[in-house]
Amino acid sequence: MYVGISPYEGPNIYTLIPVVSQLYGLWHLKGGMYSFVNAISQLIVEFGGIINTGADVEEIIFLNDRAIGIRTSQAIEKADIIVCNADFPYAMKNLIKDEHYKNDYTDKKLSELKYSCSTFIIYLGLRKKYPQLSVHNIYLGENFKNNIESAFEGNLPESPTLYIYCPSRIDDSMTKNEGECLNIMLRVPNLFFNKITWDDVTINELSNKIIMELKRIKGLEDIEENIVYKNHLTPLDMERRFNAYGGTAFGLSTTLTQTNYFRPHFKSDKANNLFFVGNSLHPGPGVSLVLNSSKLVTEEILIESQNKD
Ligand SMILES: Cc1cc2nc3c(=O)[nH]c(=O)nc-3n(C[C@H](O)[C@H](O)[C@H](O)COP(=O)(O)OP(=O)(O)OC[C@H]3O[C@@H](n4cnc5c(N)ncnc54)[C@H](O)[C@@H]3O)c2cc1C
Secondary structure, three states: OOOOOOOOOOOHHHHHHHHHHHHHOOOOOOOOOHHHHHHHHHHHHHOOOOOOOOOOEEEEEEEOOEEEEEEEOOOEEEOOOEEEOOOHHHHHHHHOOOHHHHOOOOHHHHHHOOEOOEEEEEEEEEOOOOOOOOOEEEEOOOOHHHHHHHOOOOOOOOOOOEEEEOHHHOOHHHOOOOOEEEEEEEEEOOHHHOOOOOOHHHHHHHHHHHHHHHHOOOOOOOOHHHEEEEEEEOHHHHHHHHOOHHHOOOOEOOOHHHOHHHOOOOEOOOOOOEEEOOOOOOOOOOHHHHHHHHHHHHHHHHHHHHHHO
16 A cells, blocks of 8 residues: 555565554654654755755756756756756656667657556545544545556546655644644546546535545535645656656555565666666655665665765
């Protein structure tokens, strides 16, 4: 259920995730994941780094088997080393224009790879507390197998299985009022299936279906009348806002032949000062593995710079 694959098809190593969570518990960052982003940003600035935001990278520029800079929507920036965190297949297709530097990841090869599912999320602000909820809740819909597999067949589920995240149960900083904030996540097909139009009709139908399902949970019967804020995120948002290739939630799927070492590697074969981090790469998807991928890249860059000195 965790890494955007069907629980009936994924390698069973992933059952370790719920086991570890149950045995050792989970950490919650006060203020949510964004407080981690803020902490890292602060550290970078304290070390004298500069963070530029608001400019899309449009191309990685190469010369004589080296990456020499990037072209953004605002300027051309020169660089000694480039670390690309945009989703790897998106970067190969869009940011690297010259076939020579795509390693083996040509458009044809990208189209042959398998990709994880996407998600549809509704965000709710509620006027009152719902002590029936835990921080993490998994609601299993009827006919679980058919419905959980529908995302991998290109269809929306009839009876959704939901992940309901309610951080305000343990963190008051998540809400400004006395109520709760919820993020309710449903697995849906990625955009490669091309079967679903993510317009207002689909979004409203799906949101209503989710809210009807929530109202069936004991203690949540009055949830609809206590909504003070509502928003959503679709696979199209994932693609348009974050350049997630095919709008996937976890990038390249973790099938056996695309897991761990078999994923794309973090260093370009053609330009040895170009590195990649992120969830479509080795070692894999999810926040902790993505952080590991950046640790591996950092260590490699440090080793290389020590060897040069
Ligand atoms: C709904 C949902 C729930 C999840 N839940 C969990 C969970 O509970 N636990 C867990 O471990 N993982 C979870 N994940 C997965 C996890 O969020 C991802 O694996 C992880 O964030 C991927 O990190 P990344 O750095 O590869 O990509 P991202 O976090 O997407 O970072 C890439 C960044 O690059 C930026 N970018 C892209 N293209 C450009 C460009 N051309 N120019 C400039 N910037 C660009 C994007 O805007 C983005 O900010 C979840 C994912 C989703 C979608």
